[in-house]
Amino acid sequence: MQPTVLDHAESRPLRFGVNYTPSQGWFHSWLDFDPDAVRRDFDDIAGLGVDHVRIFALWPLVQPHRGLIRAAALADVRAVVEIAAEFELAVNVDALQGHLSSFDFVPAWLQSWHRRELFTDPDVVQALADYLEALAVSVADQRNLLGITLGNEVNQFAATRHPDRQQVTPDAVQAWLHQLIAATRQGISDSAAVVTHACDDAAWYDDRSPFRPEHVAGYGDLSVVHSWVFNGAAQTFGGLGDGSVRHAEYLLQLAAAWHVDDDRPLWLQEVGAPVNVVAARDVVSFIEQTIRNAAGVRGLWGITWWCSHDVSRELRDFPELEYDLGLFTTDRRPKRAARAFARMIGEVAQAGDPAASGAPAADEDPAALVLDDTDPTYRSSCSPGGAFHRAWLAEAAERGRGPAIVLRSRVGARTQHPERDLAHATDTQLRGM
Amino acid sequence: MQPTVLDHAESRPLRFGVNYTPSQGWFHSWLDFDPDAVRRDFDDIAGLGVDHVRIFALWPLVQPHRGLIRAAALADVRAVVEIAAEFELAVNVDALQGHLSSFDFVPAWLQSWHRRELFTDPDVVQALADYLEALAVSVADQRNLLGITLGNEVNQFAATRHPDRQQVTPDAVQAWLHQLIAATRQGISDSAAVVTHACDDAAWYDDRSPFRPEHVAGYGDLSVVHSWVFNGAAQTFGGLGDGSVRHAEYLLQLAAAWHVDDDRPLWLQEVGAPVNVVAARDVVSFIEQTIRNAAGVRGLWGITWWCSHDVSRELRDFPELEYDLGLFTTDRRPKRAARAFARMIGEVAQAGDPAASGAPAADEDPAALVLDDTDPTYRSSCSPGGAFHRAWLAEAAERGRGPAIVLRSRVGARTQHPERDLAHATDTQLRGM
Numbered sequence: 043m044q045p046t047v048l049d050h051a052e053s054r055p056l057r058f059g060v061n062y063t064p065s066q067g068w069f070h071s072w073l074d075f076d077p078d079a080v081r082r083d084f085d086d087i088a089g090l091g092v093d094h095v096r097i098f099a100l101w102p103l104v105q106p107h108r109g110l111i112r113a114a115a116l117a118d119v120r121a122v123v124e125i126a127a128e129f130e131l132a133v134n135v136d137a138l139q140g141h142l143s144s145f146d147f148v149p150a151w152l153q154s155w156h157r158r159e160l161f162t163d164p165d166v167v168q169a170l171a172d173y174l175e176a177l178a179v180s181v182a183d184q185r186n187l188l189g190i191t192l193g194n195e196v197n198q199f200a201a202t203r204h205p206d207r208q209q210v211t212p213d214a215v216q217a218w219l220h221q222l223i224a225a226t227r228q229g230i231s232d233s234a235a236v237v238t239h240a241c242d243d244a245a246w247y248d249d250r251s252p253f254r255p256e257h258v259a260g261y262g263d264l265s266v267v268h269s270w271v272f273n274g275a276a277q278t279f280g281g282l283g284d285g286s287v288r289h290a291e292y293l294l295q296l297a298a299a300w301h302v303d304d305d306r307p308l309w310l311q312e313v314g315a316p317v318n319v320v321a322a323r324d325v326v327s328f329i330e331q332t333i334r335n336a337a338g339v340r341g342l343w344g345i346t347w348w349c350s351h352d353v354s355r356e357l358r359d360f361p362e363l364e365y366d367l368g369l370f371t372t373d374r375r376p377k378r379a380a381r382a383f384a385r386m387i388g389e390v391a392q393a394g395d396p397a398a399s400g401a402p403a404a405d406e407d408p409a410a411l412v413l414d415d416t417d418p419t420y421r422s423s424c425s426p427g428g429a430f431h432r433a434w435l436a437e438a439a440e441r442g443r444g445p446a447i448v449l450r451s452r453v454g455a456r457t458q459h460p461e462r463d464l465a466h467a468t469d470t471q472l473r474g475m
Numbered sequence: 476m477q478p479t480v481l482d483h484a485e486s487r488p489l490r491f492g493v494n495y496t497p498s499q500g501w502f503h504s505w506l507d508f509d510p511d512a513v514r515r516d517f518d519d520i521a522g523l524g525v526d527h528v529r530i531f532a533l534w535p536l537v538q539p540h541r542g543l544i545r546a547a548a549l550a551d552v553r554a555v556v557e558i559a560a561e562f563e564l565a566v567n568v569d570a571l572q573g574h575l576s577s578f579d580f581v582p583a584w585l586q587s588w589h590r591r592e593l594f595t596d597p598d599v600v601q602a603l604a605d606y607l608e609a610l611a612v613s614v615a616d617q618r619n620l621l622g623i624t625l626g627n628e629v630n631q632f633a634a635t636r637h638p639d640r641q642q643v644t645p646d647a648v649q650a651w652l653h654q655l656i657a658a659t660r661q662g663i664s665d666s667a668a669v670v671t672h673a674c675d676d677a678a679w680y681d682d683r684s685p686f687r688p689e690h691v692a693g694y695g696d697l698s699v700v701h702s703w704v705f706n707g708a709a710q711t712f713g714g715l716g717d718g719s720v721r722h723a724e725y726l727l728q729l730a731a732a733w734h735v736d737d738d739r740p741l742w743l744q745e746v747g748a749p750v751n752v753v754a755a756r757d758v759v760s761f762i763e764q765t766i767r768n769a770a771g772v773r774g775l776w777g778i779t780w781w782c783s784h785d786v787s788r789e790l791r792d793f794p795e796l797e798y799d800l801g802l803f804t805t806d807r808r809p810k811r812a813a814r815a816f817a818r819m820i821g822e823v824a825q826a827g828d829p830a831a832s833g834a835p836a837a838d839e840d841p842a843a844l845v846l847d848d849t850d851p852t853y854r855s856s857c858s859p860g861g862a863f864h865r866a867w868l869a870e871a872a873e874r875g876r877g878p879a880i881v882l883r884s885r886v887g888a889r890t891q892h893p894e895r896d897l898a899h900a901t902d903t904q905l906r907g908m
């Protein structure tokens with residue numbers, strides 16, 4: 043077995059990448075696959091100084107029928123990985139898209155008359171496993187394969203607010219993750235690639251979400267965090283408020299709180315500057331502060347910016363903010379955000395390993411906050427503007443660094459932390475614990 | 476302007492064709508478009524002695540985004556039309572698929588978070604019009620273009636029983652048909668091709684269907700009929716019962732009843748032998764009787780069998796009957812049905828124009844039945860096993876030919892028919908009117 047991709051991190055303090063949104067035709071470009079167009083886009087991306095890209099298959103194009111996994115579609119994914127290698131970019135491949143920038147791509151065999159449960163129907167889950175394994179097999183021998191993520195925020199399909207909600211319990215989520223991760227590992231065989239899954243922040247903030255923090259922190263090789271400040275953070279605290287520019291840092295600390303293994307790595311797999319809530323003039327500062335703050339979190343493996351290229355306005359119906367998240371325009375000119383992001387990559391590299399430079403583990407952080415995860419509404423409390431979030435921000439403001447987080451359910455297990463009565467903790471009580 | 480495609484009918488009594496279901500990959504084969512595979516399939520089809528095929532674009536592949544109509548997808552459709560010309564096959568192109576053999580293919584821009592009304596949202600209908608016009612433009616100059624159908628049984632999306640029903644009133648159906656047919660005509664320009672739309676039999680049998688008989692009979696260049704005896708006809712009357720083998724004939728007579736122009740042509744655009752209700756040993760007889768009976772209907776332009784090739788059982792989740800409707804197997808061997816169909820084409824050609832051989836117009840048919848279309852439940856009465864259907868079958872049994880049908884709402888307007896009191900017509904009363 044090769045050394046895992048994670049070991050590469052030894053040669054640099056933090057990995058940087060971008061989520062690849064094709065400049066021409068967005069993800070519909072899979073239908074008109076053009077290796078040279080990918081090559082041009084990857085040339086843009088490599089110029090930023092990043093070391094990896096995250097790419098997104100369109101599930102209905104790869105598996106348009108239960109029983110049909112298209113070899114040509116897998117070959118196209120493999121070709122993108124090969125092109126990335128030309129630019130010395132590692133590649134993470136996401137499979138179950140699924141959800142992308144407000145659009146749901148679900149194959150016909152799961153829709154309408156054939157509507158079935160995505161998370162619990164055994165035939166469906168087996169078909170997903172088949173897809174993941176086949177996708178993994180198709181790229182497993184690529185030396186620049188970083189990893190495979192089950193899919194982009196697949197948990198959104200189980201959200202209460204989803205217009206066609208898929209039913210699933212937390213226990214069934216575990217079974218689903220277990221089966222699909224196992225199938226993917228089977229596919230990558232002895233490759234160095236990692237296997238992950240990705241949730242939006244409902245896992246942390248929505249009391250009703252069947253995808254829970256322990257799923258993020260317990261399944262896959264890294265804990266994956268997607269940080270979007272349009273979720274109320276920027277609306278509440280302002281685009282450059284601490285609640286926004288520390289939002290990624292905060293989510294990373296939250297994820298770390300659920301780690302059983304202190305050495306489990308964290309991946310800030312999506313973070314971006316949405317101009318509906320971050321003023322255009324503030325984007326550069328948002329990028330700088332967000333990256334500086336997140337980079338200080340112990341265990342952070344890498345930051346993958348959303349996204350590489352803007353979406354063409356010829357493609358209708360995106361939420362307004364989605365058109366403008368790119369580091370490059372649709373005609374491939376770098377935006378100010380691109381230069382800021384590239385500068386930050388250099389700054390972080392020069393500063394050396396931020397973890398080595400002093401970010402304390404939870405056990406050693408005197409400012410660590412205790413989160414009462416035994417309260418069934420703890421996720422509301424964690425959500426932007428909630429009591430726990432505000433307590434964490436107050437501590438961060440005082441110390442200039444967001445505090446580590448300790449779960450109440452585990453306090454007794456950690457000898458460094460005397461057990462205290464946290465059942466009725468208020469903002470004030472929580473501060474400094 | 477060229478003579479219309481319909482004029483070709485002068486050279487032979489009745490047109491025969493098949494609905495083209497690709498032998499490899501079903502309609503997913505658009506994703507792996509292989510002209511030689513199409514060529515092989517069309518070679519099979521041409522060997523039957525048919526003169527046309529009906530082909531089906533996959534709408535989400537041609538228009539994957541509102542604002543994006545893929546030139547490559549249109550080129551593929553055009554290529555199929557060109558390949559058909561190699562075999563002297565005319566081609567009808569259906570656009571909004573939409574619904575195919577139980578699967579609904581709907582683009583992501585109309586699903587889930589982006590769910591919008593297919594029939595009434597002005598932006599959506601304009602996008603459909605753009606698609607239809609672009610598709611029409613892409614094939615308009617092909618001399619073997621038979622026509623364009625808006626889509627396969629798009630009315631299914633408005634059915635009460637549809638799991639994700641689209642709302643539409645009968646008036647809105649008219650507006651939708653008007654706009655889309657106009658856009659398609661604009662696209663075909665001065666081509667000889669026809670423009671049609673196609674409904675399943677809910678238009679005739681379901682009192683709640685917003686797509687009504689007058690829409691079938693009043694929009695597009697021909698009245699299009701799809702005849703499927705799995706709708707209760709075969710279950711009620713047996714696979715070889717009159718209710719089954721006269722089902723296509725009956726629907727054609729129903730459609731003709733709504734014609735304002737007696738010369739308006741009828742197209743039996745779909746008819747097939749579903750082996751869930753027609754025993755395998757009866758398929759040949761079903762084909763023979765169905766075609767003989769339908770061929771006698773005055774004004775019939777053509778019969779297009781469903782379908783060319785079986786569906787591979789590797790493709791899961793089809794209703795059982797759908798796997799076995801082909802005239803050819805998936806490895807392109809002709810089935811007994813293929814030989815029967817080819818024989819019938821020869822038989823009908825030898826018999827000459829069945830309309831000329833004596834099928835009377837409604838005005839001249841002494842056995843014409845009056846349908847009380849002023850009764851809001853007349854469609855239930857028309858449905859398989861309903862009172863009107865049984866009356867029509869009784870008359871057919873007596874005379875050896877299904878009678879023409881006259882609408883009560885129009886009886887006064889037809890001088891040949893003395894007005895009678897039909898308000899409380901029973902089976903018996905209806906017979907012989």
